[in-house]
Amino acid sequence: MLAALLCGCSVDEISVSSPPPVATPSPTPPSTGFEPALPRLASGPHLGMITGFDPLNAERAEQAALRYQQARASGASVGRVQIDWSELETAPGEFDEQALADAFEDPGLEGMNLVVLVSTLDTEGLTIPAYLMEGDGLRDGLTLGSPEVVNAFTVFLDWLGPQLMAREVWLLSIANEPIGPIEDGLATEDGAVTFYSTAMDRWNEAVPEIGVTATFTLAAPSGIPLFFEAVRSRADIVSLNFYCLTADIQVTGQSEWEARLAQMKADAGDREIFIQELGCPVGYSPQARATFIGGSLENQVAFFEFFGEAFATDPQLRAATMFQLYDWSPELAAMFGDLLRDQGVQVAGDRLEEWLATSGFLRWEDSFERPAWQTWLSQLERVREAREE
Secondary structure, eight states: OTTGGGOSOOGGGOOSSSOOOOOOOOOOOOSSOOOOOOTTSOSSOEEEEEOOSSOOOHHHHHHHHHHHHHHHHHTOOEEEEEEEHHHHEEETTEEOHHHHHHHTOOGGGTTOEEEEEEESEETTEEOOOGGGEETTEESTTOOTTSHHHHHHHHHHHHHHHHHHHTTTEEEEEEEESTHHHHHTTSSOHHHHHHHHHHHHHHHHHHOTTSEEEEEEOTTHHHHSHHHHHHHHHHOSSEEEEEESBOTTSOBOOHHHHHHHHHHHHHHHTTSOEEEEEEEOOOOSGGGTOOOSSOOOHHHHHHHHHHHHHHHHHOTTEEEEEEEOSBOOOHHHHHHHHHHHHTTTOHHHHHHHHHHHHTOSSBOTTTOOBOTHHHHHHHHHHHHHHHTTO
């Protein structure tokens, strides 16, 4: 479960011994003429955010409530719920409605159009019900494409569909950065193609009102091309995670953002794009500490100015949720850094910890408001104007 909390932090792409990749954009598809495929989401671009993964004390909860009030007033319109398949199916064919209800109780979701991530493959492993698992993998020689696993998920989706129809949900994502478990040998690309193709075909037939997709890193189209295309061809929208970071966790600037955005658009083809996690850490430098990743308050401002402009003007960019309102707490960030340091990867662990500990609009220690928060509010207003509300 701790690994799942990374929720898209692209650890599967970390490389401390090779130079950062240079994005090579493919020809960009036209920026007009995308067919609307999300009937529960009003036309035009939408932005929102998540709070974080640490529990908030009373003071931080009060600050978060204030920020969500400001965000809604400025035009924030989407929110995200995250839960694992393994949390919802407790035994074969037995589903925990209360666990699902609890996932929707975040006060930050009030009044938002919701994306639900129900992970099956997640950044660092399988998030599949325990009765199908043994250790970190599937039991008894099962694969992701085995009929028992495929059929179990189909039954689960038949239960989930009415649950989401009863709520303000416009999109379901059924994987989060699955390239990691595939590269680690916990699943095969062929098995993933079978599993997700079957699931998405069933969902599109049974619940056409709610879009369906899977969420990838930018490495997926080249790293797991058959899987990516199987999803893209069935998805109502292409879902990606994007940060202002290289693969070896160094903060980037606008030329890299432009190149990566062009690549995203090319990979999405004729589909609109949802950026499930859009983030840019400031690094330790603003706190007068030695930095391992670079970054600055000014760079974080520039990042959200750049993407606010992009969402307001490019019809292929449909929605995004910012990652995240609060920094990760020092304790939780250090825990994830230790996961790498304990494997002898000191540099990557230090960089990962700094990224998570400086990822927010609000500093964890004292709720200090970074300048990018006001930039975010202004971009929310700009995007709201772009959808002509």
